[in-house]
Amino acid sequence: MRTITSDRLVLRPWRDEDAGFLLDLESRWEVVRFLGPHPATMSTREDALASIARRRALDHPVHGIWAITTADGHPVGNLLLKPIPLSAGNPAGESPDDPADVEIGWHLHPDAWGHGYATEAADAVLRDAFDRGLTRVLAVTHPDNHASQAVCRRLGMTARGRTAKYYDTVFELFEAVRPDAAVVVRRYAPADREAALLLAPRLRIGVAPWRDGEAVGRAVAGWIESSLDKAAADGQDVFVAVAGDAVVGLVTVTERRHFAGEIDAYVGELVVRADHEHRGVGTLLMAEAEEWARQRGLRHLTLDTGAANHGARAFYARRGYQEEDVRLTKRIEC
Numbered sequence: 001m002r003t004i005t006s007d008r009l010v011l012r013p014w015r016d017e018d019a020g021f022l023l024d025l026e027s028r029w030e031v032v033r034f035l036g037p038h039p040a041t042m043s044t045r046e047d048a049l050a051s052i053a054r055r056r057a058l059d060h061p062v063h064g065i066w067a068i069t070t071a072d073g074h075p076v077g078n079l080l081l082k083p084i085p086l087s088a089g090n091p092a093g094e095s096p097d098d099p100a101d102v103e104i105g106w107h108l109h110p111d112a113w114g115h116g117y118a119t120e121a122a123d124a125v126l127r128d129a130f131d132r133g134l135t136r137v138l139a140v141t142h143p144d145n146h147a148s149q150a151v152c153r154r155l156g157m158t159a160r161g162r163t164a165k166y167y168d169t170v171f172e173l174f175e176a177v178r179p180d181a182a183v184v185v186r187r188y189a190p191a192d193r194e195a196a197l198l199l200a201p202r203l204r205i206g207v208a209p210w211r212d213g214e215a216v217g218r219a220v221a222g223w224i225e226s227s228l229d230k231a232a233a234d235g236q237d238v239f240v241a242v243a244g245d246a247v248v249g250l251v252t253v254t255e256r257r258h259f260a261g262e263i264d265a266y267v268g269e270l271v272v273r274a275d276h277e278h279r280g281v282g283t284l285l286m287a288e289a290e291e292w293a294r295q296r297g298l299r300h301l302t303l304d305t306g307a308a309n310h311g312a313r314a315f316y317a318r319r320g321y322q323e324e325d326v327r328l329t330k331r332i333e334c
């Protein structure tokens with residue numbers, strides 16, 4: 001296992017002489033209480049030595065379980081990067097074509113809390129892992145573990161909501177994507193569903209302020225859900241933009257009859273994750289929707305957007321979309 005260094009820290013393989021420190025670290029409930037689905041304190045030096053042997057046994061070109069020390073060699077905690085166990089009922093995901101999701105995790109001795117060490121150590125490992133070819137790293141945190149969630153945010157990881165996909169329990173999920181990971185557009189698959197639904201709240205942008213915000217939130221979630229449910233139906237399709245296995249955008253297309261009789265292609269929803277805007281993802285998705293229309297011989301691609309959605313309206317205008325109908329609303333006092 002390699003050694004990784006940062007400004008103030010060294011991450012190196014665990015050694016037998018760390019047994020005293022590891023026992024001190026993991027015999028503390030305040031340190032282990034959020035670790036894994038069944039946290040337990042360590043109670044003997046033998047347990048610490050056996051655990052060190054298991055940590056060292058993870059011999060992999062990218063993954064590892066490291067002792068975090070200060071630059072002068074004082075141990076302060078543990079950092080791991082390894083495949084994350086799926087909950088029962090999820091596919092194994094271990095073949096080279098379908099690699100398991102990889103998680104990053106940390107815990108530090110209370111004497112070392114409050115120095116930003118967890119963020120610094122995890123940042124160094126993430127950079128190293130991305131340099132070595134990983135494109136996506138997850139972190140699962142206990143819903144009450146606000147300190148670790150703050151570390152995830154400081155690392156620039158994206159909150160992906162609660163999930164029961166791992167460890168047979170419910171965690172708050174965070175995701176880091178390699179900044180330069182190439183974006184690929186492909187047809188939606190059922191495994192994308194959870195990530196695709198998380199994009200829905202972005203569709204509230206530009207809805208008129210006089211509409212009920214909560215009802216709008218429910219409606220936009222419903223639109224995406226029903227588009228995903230019908231993705232495989234005739235005359236419909238959903239395409240997702242994927243960066244390093246993370247779903248970062250989607251477009252839904254369907255056939256729709258214009259009142260003059262012509263069948264148009266219609267974009268129901270187009271959405272790009274906020275942290276992936278302005279990188280050409282929306283352009284790629286619209287190009288896919290246009291190709292879908294072309295292949296069916298549909299000569300017009302249409303869509304609706306909120307009048308107040310100035311960003312999206314400018315985006316469409318620059319791609320050749322013209323205003324065709326305008327809906328007007330007046331408030332009636334009654």
Ligand SMILES: CC(C)(COP(=O)(O)OP(=O)(O)OC[C@H]1O[C@@H](n2cnc3c(N)ncnc32)[C@H](O)[C@@H]1OP(=O)(O)O)[C@@H](O)C(=O)NCCC(=O)NCCS
Nearest residue numbers: 202270271272277278279280281282283304305312315318
């Ligand atoms: C509207 C939306 C889909 C656009 O997605 P996007 O991924 O940001 O779109 P793009 O990156 O392809 O294009 C946006 C701008 O970034 C520019 N851009 C593209 N690649 C870029 C890059 N690598 N670096 C900098 N700018 C870039 C594009 O040229 C474009 O500018 P232009 O319109 O002046 O040409 C996105 O903002 C969104 O999801 N909004 C919320 C949901 C929404 O309103 N959907 C539409 C409802 S109908």
